[in-house]
Amino acid sequence: YIHIINKADMAASKGLKILVGCKRVIDYAVKVRVKPDRSGVVTEGVKHSMNPFDEIAVEEAVRMKEKKLAGEAVAISVGPPQSQETLRTALAMGIDRAIHVEIPLAQLEKLQPIHVSKLLAKVCESEKPDLVILGKQAIDDDCNQTGQMLAALLDWPQATFASKIEPSQDSKQLRVTREVDGGLETIDVSVPAVVTSDLRLNEPRYATLPNIMKAKKKPLAKMSPDQLGVDLQPRQEVISVEDPPVRKAGAKVESVEDLVGKLREKGLVK
């Protein structure tokens, strides 16, 4: 499967078609609690919102549209019925339409990046985007795998941990600056490509009221894993989920003499 974009200057063409992935996760400010049976974390009644890195991906797609680098931006989410709210947020930020791949509750907890990337690859076959932007990782599993797996399945180039996306010098490719351990790396990738967003790519906008109202009328299509022909058989089994060990409490001392005394007790000073 190879899709070659028109070699003409990107600015002159009708723009890239972008597919943006959004995941519904527990809000990053929520204190996560482990379930008493240690099978997972409590999600019932807990505040959820869009994965922060995905918000950045959505913002980037909308900005590329505003700069006329992109023509159409489509958001996609793989998740439970409530993922629709996440997609509405994306639509309110300026995405044109959305696709919801609904996962039945029974299979939700066992869903892995390998499944998500296969679902996304199938959608790419029909949607034929020029660019897929995903958050670099989800803040619930911290896997950092979906973008890379998707690129491999599609045999597309990947530019991960992007902190900047712009047209390359000859405008025929994308120039992506990546945040790596040693600093910043700049690479040119041909489209179609998969890019994953890092923290400093942009600062996501607030959804304005008029856009929130408009978002309700934008198209939101539903699909199922069966329709896409993807098998969600889990390849991993979670044995247990536990809290990190509790930090031992310190002790407050009331005076310098107390402090020295305690240090002596612990054999830390003579």
Next chain:
Amino acid sequence: FQASRAASLLPQLLLRRRPASAGAFALLARPASSASGGLPPLTTEIHPGIKRGAFSQLTDADVSAFEAIVGGDHVIKDADEVLSYNIDWLRICRGQGQLVLRPKTTEEVSAIVRHCNKRRLAVVPQGGNTGLVGGSVPLFDEIVISTSRMNSLLSIDPVSGVLVAEAGCVLEQLDREAASQGLMMPLDLGAKGSCQIGGNLATNAGGLRLLRYGSLRGTTLGLEAVLPTGQVLDCLTTLRKDNTGYDIKQLLIGSEGTLGIITKAAILCPARPKSVQLAFLGLDSFQAVLDTYRLARRSLGEILSAFEFIDSESMRAVKQNLGLSCPLGEHSFYVLAETSGSNETHDREKLDGFIESVMSMDGCATDGTVAQDAGQFAHLWSLRERIVESLLVDGYEYKYDVSLPLADIYRLVEHMRTRLDGRVIRTAGYGHLGDGNLHLNFTTPKFDAKVLELIEPHVFDWVRDRRGSVSAEHGLGLKKSQYIRHSKADFAVRVMAEVKRLLDPNGIMNPYKVLPDE
């Protein structure tokens, strides 16, 4: 390792929290103060007319007595340390107290007060020292009794929602404890990271959610206090209903530390909402603000938990002085409408309905946003909660807090802005619209007596003429005691003086505050 949780993601979220302060200071933007090299002027210099009462002078024997009660480590005599307890949060007052005591138990407080009453030594009870009317710091050489070490949470009952705590517990910490039981403290204010529950009760603190949860007069079920004679008043019941005799705790609530020192409190905590939503709107007239409020009460009804307004001058201060960004364009007014409820889908529907009505209303908000996640929620609230802090950066702040009929609220701001044109850096108006409570602030680079003359008593007279309150929630403290008759009948003030004489025959408990000097 690519960290992804809150701390690394959006560090500005942490700025919303004020660090819990052990004693006097909240560690925030402090203004460069006027006269003596960074220190505020002595309060006695600003108010030369107030004379020291007929109190005794502190002697070594007194200090030894206190050391025997609380232990030498908790008697603070060092001038540098004592200084911080003498300066209020706004840095407009500086007292000359020489001694700070930090008791741990009610018995210690009782012994201290008994001694002071016998010796006729004046005292000032102090909690988080975040008061805004100079009520929590000495004027002359009063002894500061700090409740900071009395910080134990005694119990939380998850079924009834009753929380019992010592007076020195910091509000934000109590809220966190309540959260672990699915409850919340019934009040919330900008000073939450530093203010203590004892001080909240003593000042009948209002705050951002009075609109929904009511005042401390309703949510405080019981308290324990030490009276000025040293006797312990135990009204610490946890009962929701108890009509047996006069409700004396109501005298202490809002008495600003002049009738006794509150040592414990029993608070009725509401259930913590499962779903909190926040709409932030830009409006171009005050009438639009009032219309939006009416709409909010109708369409959001029982889930409305806060309704605040901010004028353009206040927003400018927050942007210029603190560098915060506002997601909306330039507007004359901004409104924060918050909902709290038990069902997210249900509440979102209601909020959608409210927004649709707001947008289709004539001349109403077309610019606005709804917080999509906790980060946006915190940021939008910070635009309101950090206004006081932002104004302090200008230099010197003149603060007024009044209750007025809704239609008059912004008329006062416009009137004063015209009156002070050219004399002040800015005139900022904002506040708890839902409670009819305006916060009106003026700023100058340094304290300017002429500006103060232009403001007072004019602003209080204006409020009195419209039957408003000269102090909606901040209290009278030192700064407003002589204006009490602007909002209370003379006979009522005389009855208050009788009560004060009854409970505090030697007048040692926080003198010069609340009641006028007669």
